[in-house]
Amino acid sequence: QSALTQPPSASGSPGQSVTISCTGTSSDIGGYDYVSWYQQYPGKAPKLMIFEVYKRPSGVPDRFSGSKSGNTASLTVSGLQAEDEADYYCGSYAGSNNVVFGGGTKLTVL
Amino acid sequence: EVQVAESGGGLVKPGGSLRLSCAVSGIIFSDYTMNWVRQAPGKGLEWVSSIGSSGSDTYYADSVKGRFTISRDNAKNSLYLQMSSLRAEDTAVYSCARLKMVVGAPTNAFDLWGQGTMVTVSS
Numbered sequence: 001q002s003a004l005t006q007p008p009s010a011s012g013s014p015g016q017s018v019t020i021s022c023t024g025t026s027s028d029i030g031g032y033d034y035v036s037w038y039q040q041y042p043g044k045a046p047k048l049m050i051f052e053v054y055k056r057p058s059g060v061p062d063r064f065s066g067s068k069s070g071n072t073a074s075l076t077v078s079g080l081q082a083e084d085e086a087d088y089y090c091g092s093y094a095g096s097n098n099v100v101f102g103g104g105t106k107l108t109v110l
Numbered sequence: 111e112v113q114v115a116e117s118g119g120g121l122v123k124p125g126g127s128l129r130l131s132c133a134v135s136g137i138i139f140s141d142y143t144m145n146w147v148r149q150a151p152g153k154g155l156e157w158v159s160s161i162g163s164s165g166s167d168t169y170y171a172d173s174v175k176g177r178f179t180i181s182r183d184n185a186k187n188s189l190y191l192q193m194s195s196l197r198a199e200d201t202a203v204y205s206c207a208r209l210k211m212v213v214g215a216p217t218n219a220f221d222l223w224g225q226g227t228m229v230t231v232s233s
Contacts, residue, residue, distance in 0.1 A: 002154045036219035038155070045226070046155065051210060051219035089155050093218035097169035099145075103154035 003028065003100035004090055011108040012080045020105045022073045022090030028100055030071035034093035037066055037075045039086045040104075046089065050075060077107070085109045112136035112222065116206055119227030126196050130227060132189040132206035137222070140164075140184040143209040145220060146191045148202035148229075156202070159191065160209065174200075196231045203228050 005023040012018035022029065022037075029035055035053045038046035048057050050066035053073065063078045073092070077084055090102040118130040130146070146158040159170045159180040168180050179192040189206050203226035210221035 002156075032218075034218035036217075038220075045205065045223035046207075046220070047223075048210065048219055048221045051217045051221075052212075057210075057221060091155070091157075091219065097160060098171065099157040099218055101155040101157065 002103035003094070004092060004102035006088075006090060006102035006105045008103070009106045009108065011110055012077075013110045014080050014082065016080050017076060017078045018080060018107065019074050019076045020088055020090075020107070022075070022092075022102050024071050024073075024092055024100070026071060028071075028092040028094040029068065029073050031095065032093045033068070035066065035068055035073040036091040037064075037073075038089045038091065040089065041086050049088075080109050082109050114206060114208075114222060114224035116204065116224045116227040119204065119229045121230045121232065122196055123233050124197060124231055126231070127192070127194040128196065128229060130191040130193065130204055130229070132191075132224060134187050134189065134206070134208075137208070139182075139187040142211065143216065144182060144189045145207045145209060146178075146180060146189075146204055147207050147220065147223075148200075148204045149226070150199075150202040153202075158204070161189070193229070196229075198231050201229060201231050 037050040040046045053068045054066040094100045113135045145160040161180045177195045181190045205226035207220035208222035210217045210219045
């Protein structure tokens with residue numbers, strides 16, 4: 001069982017927005033501004049999409065945005081495109097040089 | 111071109127040992143904290159271990175502490191994971207991942223990953 005809780009699936013039509021939640025505790029998400037999000041295609045390596053709650057690495061489209069409230073972080077994908085269909089994982093620093101992850105959410109573009 | 115390539119995975123019996131390697135090119139390897147992250151079949155990501163840029167600081171997840179040892183050779187741009195007393199629950203794809211730094215500060219996010227190497231623990 002993963003330390004962070006994500007919904008197993010999410011979906012939306014092209015052009016719509018979809019938000020994926022990631023729930024932790026005050027010892028991880030709630031305690032630090034070190035939430036990250038990763039996109040993973042089947043059989044491929046994860047790709048960093050968001051770090052430090054809302055920051056985007058160079059090259060990540062601004063359709064991807066991150067936020068946090070209390071012990072819950074969120075990833076929002078706006079203007080959904082077919083290529084956004086993938087698995088998404090959240091991660092958070094949990095103190096003592098430990099990082100925890102969520103179980104992943106499969107995003108389907110209808 | 112940046113390349114990350116893991117090797118050393120395979121089938122091992124419970125209680126056995128295995129050594130994973132990760133070769134990195136295209137970056138100044140010695141500048142970065144490196145990590146091992148694993149993913150069991152059909153499951154989420156799990157951070158396993160990290161090692162500081164010089165190799166002097168190492169950290170482990172509770173699930174592997176005392177059984178796994180992380181190390182690096184900066185002269186060879188390589189990261190290693192020595193695994194012993196292996197259990198069925200260690201079965202996973204093991205990937206090496208770079209800790210993202212911004213203006214010299216760690217972000218606790220991983221911005222460079224390899225494809226991973228599969229470790230199967232079964233009798």
